[in-house]
Amino acid sequence: MIIVNDPHQSSSLLLNWPILHRLKHSFLQQIQSFLVYGDRGTEVLIITANETIYTFGENNRWPSLPLGHRERIDGEKPEEIVEFRNQKIIDIVYGQRHVMAVTELGECYSWGDNRFGQLGNNTFFESLKPILVGNHIQSLACGSYHTLALTNTGQVFAWGRNNYGQIGIGSNNDQLIPVKISSLDSENIHMIKCGSSHSFAVTDHGKLYGWGGNSFGQLGIGNCTHQSVPTMVKFSNDVPVKSIACGEYHTLILMITGEIYSCGRNDQWQLGCTQISSSEGSLIPVRISCKDRFESIASHFATNFSAAISTSGYCYVWGDCVQPGEQQPHHNHHQQTDIDVERPSPPIREPRQTPLISIHDAFIHYCRKRITPFLYDLDHEERIRMRTVGSRLVEKLRQSFNDQATSDIEFIIDGQSIYVHQWFLQLSSQYLNRMLSDEWMETAMIMDKNEYDSADVQNNGQQKQEKIRKKIELHTYSYEVFYAYLRYLYTDILEFAESSSTQQTLIELLDLANCYLDTDLKQKCINMMRHNLCITNCCDYYQLAIRYQLVDFEKEIIIFAYNNIFEICRSNGFKSMSGDLCKSLLVAISEMA
Numbered sequence: 001m002i003i004v005n006d007p008h009q010s011s012s013l014l015l016n017w018p019i020l021h022r023l024k025h026s027f028l029q030q031i032q033s034f035l036v037y038g039d040r041g042t043e044v045l046i047i048t049a050n051e052t053i054y055t056f057g058e059n060n061r062w063p064s065l066p067l068g069h070r071e072r073i074d075g076e077k078p079e080e081i082v083e084f085r086n087q088k089i090i091d092i093v094y095g096q097r098h099v100m101a102v103t104e105l106g107e108c109y110s111w112g113d114n115r116f117g118q119l120g121n122n123t124f125f126e127s128l129k130p131i132l133v134g135n136h137i138q139s140l141a142c143g144s145y146h147t148l149a150l151t152n153t154g155q156v157f158a159w160g161r162n163n164y165g166q167i168g169i170g171s172n173n174d175q176l177i178p179v180k181i182s183s184l185d186s187e188n189i190h191m192i193k194c195g196s197s198h199s200f201a202v203t204d205h206g207k208l209y210g211w212g213g214n215s216f217g218q219l220g221i222g223n224c225t226h227q228s229v230p231t232m233v234k235f236s237n238d239v240p241v242k243s244i245a246c247g248e249y250h251t252l253i254l255m256i257t258g259e260i261y262s263c264g265r266n267d268q269w270q271l272g273c274t275q276i277s278s279s280e281g282s283l284i285p286v287r288i289s290c291k292d293r294f295e296s297i298a299s300h301f302a303t304n305f306s307a308a309i310s311t312s313g314y315c316y317v318w319g320d321c322v323q324p325g326e327q328q329p330h331h332n333h334h335q336q337t338d339i340d341v342e343r344p345s346p347p348i349r350e351p352r353q354t355p356l357i358s359i360h361d362a363f364i365h366y367c368r369k370r371i372t373p374f375l376y377d378l379d380h381e382e383r384i385r386m387r388t389v390g391s392r393l394v395e396k397l398r399q400s401f402n403d404q405a406t407s408d409i410e411f412i413i414d415g416q417s418i419y420v421h422q423w424f425l426q427l428s429s430q431y432l433n434r435m436l437s438d439e440w441m442e443t444a445m446i447m448d449k450n451e452y453d454s455a456d457v458q459n460n461g462q463q464k465q466e467k468i469r470k471k472i473e474l475h476t477y478s479y480e481v482f483y484a485y486l487r488y489l490y491t492d493i494l495e496f497a498e499s500s501s502t503q504q505t506l507i508e509l510l511d512l513a514n515c516y517l518d519t520d521l522k523q524k525c526i527n528m529m530r531h532n533l534c535i536t537n538c539c540d541y542y543q544l545a546i547r548y549q550l551v552d553f554e555k556e557i558i559i560f561a562y563n564n565i566f567e568i569c570r571s572n573g574f575k576s577m578s579g580d581l582c583k584s585l586l587v588a589i590s591e592m593a
Helices: 007-014 018-022 359-366 378-400 422-428 430-435 438-444 479-491 502-515 519-531 538-547 551-563 565-569 572-576 579-592
Strands: 031-037 043-048 053-057 089-094 098-103 108-112 127-134 137-142 146-151 156-160 175-180 189-194 198-203 208-212 227-233 241-246 250-255 260-264 282-287 294-298 305-310 315-319 348-354 409-413 416-420 456-459 462-465 470-473
Touching: 007 378, 018 031, 031 089, 031 378, 089 137, 098 137, 127 175, 146 189, 146 198, 189 241, 198 241, 241 294, 250 294, 250 305, 294 359, 305 348, 305 359, 315 359, 348 359, 378 479, 409 479, 416 422, 416 479, 422 430, 422 479, 479 502, 479 519, 502 519, 502 538, 519 551, 538 551, 538 572, 538 579, 551 565, 551 579, 565 572
Parallel strands: 137 189, 409 470
Antiparallel strands: 031 043, 043 053, 089 098, 098 108, 108 127, 137 146, 146 156, 156 175, 189 198, 198 208, 208 227, 241 250, 250 260, 260 282, 294 305, 305 315, 315 348, 409 416, 456 462
């Protein structure tokens, strides 16, 4: 695990990037965040811990460094960008040959090539220094030669090249200044992304709009026609979109369910779907088949590379990838040919799990362009690493549930076994901790002599104590209910077997939660009951609310009964209730009326 406030270990993490080998070790220790960019990844922007902005790199093919000149800056002597002195830069993004930065105050700056107006300064002239082009900006996104800006109020502005309608204003004329995409005014946009010549916006409710270049179906709207205004991308299941990532001519779409969909070009298998022909691609979003679920996705507007991080903390890659070991290591601080190592290798056809932890790891080890897809923040990377370690531990814990090989407790209910671990149950539940205490176990445990021998045995001349699996037979709850409870402890997921009755299982689980004093489980049960409250179960749930003194839930049931009074009175549940409970419910309904 990398500890960022340890200068030696943080600089070791930075040296994953060959171009940073040019920096002196003392300077590496000052870095807080950095960006590697440019046609060949030969330019670097650095933000130090004291928020000073430095840069170095080739700077000769285009004015990539905002220093007022085209001279090459050596890594041993990075130069400060004085225009950003006393400013806090929160994000930097880049296109093919232009760069955009946004400050903490929402000011937007640009520099670099400007042949299509992508700097937004009302000219076609390049800029060797940062130019202020806007304010009240929340985030930025760049395509090859166009730029999107998201304001603090959820509006989207765009400027630059517009040959495919990527500006989204209904025309194909290049725009030299930021123009508002008025067709999105009715939506509250919370995310913007760009491919090479296509653009996307995601609303706060998870709706997805795409516009611009669509030669390969990268907009996912079912055709190959370029779109000059935002067009909604439709999904058959109406699941909200969580985030978006764009390659050169393909698109990745992450749903809130953790599933990934992809569309567009597939010549390098960048869609991750083997059922789609590499020569045809897909005009509509197609779900990527993978056993894992995902929390983040990434690509780059100038690549056919795709990457994703799973909820269990593993990094997946696919598409046009450099195979491990193909990229040459470089340690010469003065070497200038250490970028864009190109070697022929077959693409990865579907998501491949790697031992890597973050998106940046995926880009440096697998992407042909040795660039950072977005600003590399050391603190953020450390949080990712810490969270990933936790996610992987949680995943291993989930996999250990009902694992006979590693268990030391076997619950037997209705003749069926559930295999668990005593140490975990005692940590997870105060009730089970008491239940599995030594005194209780001495009277309740049944040892399985066929599987384990509790006596000391000889093994290669050494004495050892064989593992004992403790068998406990329970009769209080059904197998389905206790299985659901134990699985919930291991996974934090409350699910029931398809064969079981959800209503009856919920009722039993609520009783178990009340008996075991498990308030979290109790609340989950109540929430599930709220979700499936209907005429059929209304009276059953009312009795539970009275029995367990669930005051808030009782009020919700009374409101539901008030709105459906005639159907409730004719239901079997009402007829089976005791007279006192029927009277109590009717009185509560009449008081509400």
